[in-house]
Amino acid sequence: MTPSTMEWTKPLKKVLYVLPAPAFWVGVWQVCALLVDRHVDGRGNELLLPYPISVWNALVSMLGTGDFWAVVLASLGRIAVGLMCGVLLGAALAVVTHGSRWCDRLLSPAIRVARAAPVASFILLVLLWTGRNRVPAVISALMVLPVVWDSLSQGIRAVDRKLLELAKAYRFSRFKTGKLVYLPSLRPYILTALTNAAGLAWKSGVAAEVLCLPDPSLGQRIYYTKYYLDIPELFAWTAVTVALSMALERLLRACLAKWGKGWAA
């Protein structure tokens, strides 16, 4: 095989590697939609389980409108702010609860309660306390915070004691110990925390949007599809949400991969 042929087959191989799984599930979806179609008359099929092509058409028609991007950007902005606040607060709390036993005893139960409490209760409470436009960001932050705190607390406990002893013996400042020992050691925990947090921020943020209807928002559009029984559009907006969540997760992974290039396992 010549080098030019190899270059040409590389993207093809990648497509052949990636494509089968989604193709299989779209096939399953198509078969299920056909089965529903055989048992329901008229538009019933479109109400229960639309065909993939109907969802695709709905998606394409949505993509063509300027309103679509306004909706996406507004939701992305709110959820990104919530994610960032949750990550920063979770990380700060992990440091504080690790550094002080008193703080750990005081704060850990509250964080565990926040993790276990139903998201719907938080959404309604936050809706009462703040404006509807702030709820998705606050809810995303509240859902992300315990996940980040838990993951980073585990990571901090797992930092190699020998490296910490080295830092002490070689008289590293706290800042230097944090930068040279803690941060790189925490890399896999940060990666796990961020990817889990990104997915959770989207789920909880969009759920909050569905309940609070900030304008414009993905959740509001999802709510309206229920209102008008436009199920293909519901699927289309869901697909957009999933795609955005996956894109954000990939972006975070790519950033962290760049950070650990060369030494990370």
Next chain:
Amino acid sequence: MIVCKELTVFFGDRTVLDHFSLRIPDSGVTVLSGPSGCGKTTLLRVLAGLEKNQGGTVEGISPQQTALLFQDDRLLPWRTVEQHLTDVLPKSRWGEVPALLALTELEGEEKALPSTLSGGMGRRLALARCLALDAKLYLLDEPFAGIDLPRALRILERLKKLPAPVLLVSHEESVLAQADQLIRLDGPPPHRM
């Protein structure tokens, strides 16, 4: 002169150092040798302030004035050879990096990560990092482990010329033969001198 008088260290009911005394001259290499468990590493850790002695005194040096090379390398997998040295050197002394690399025969490896170094090279990097510290006493726990003998002896000759004294642990007879002062710990405590 650094003087350790009647140092006693025990962990639980196990005595590791029992009224151990030692004098270290202001320059040159003092080598400690002896079987495992006789307290060589513990003595170095006490001098570095990482272990507490239950009895005895150390005069002429404080833990903040020492630099300890640990028995294991403790390299940071995410830092290059050069960064390991600049991490411990103040910025005003970064110009000393080539000299430290030359002392430990690591020239040309500046950009290498620890994962790409051999065991002996990793040991020499750990030694270079220790020597980069501004200290009045260097405590080296088996600095030549995994390093070929001719190279170890060359490095030992350079250590003898350092402005600060060196207290090192070694089992290698050729290294012991080159020491300015040799202290053999013959077995478990007591070690009275």
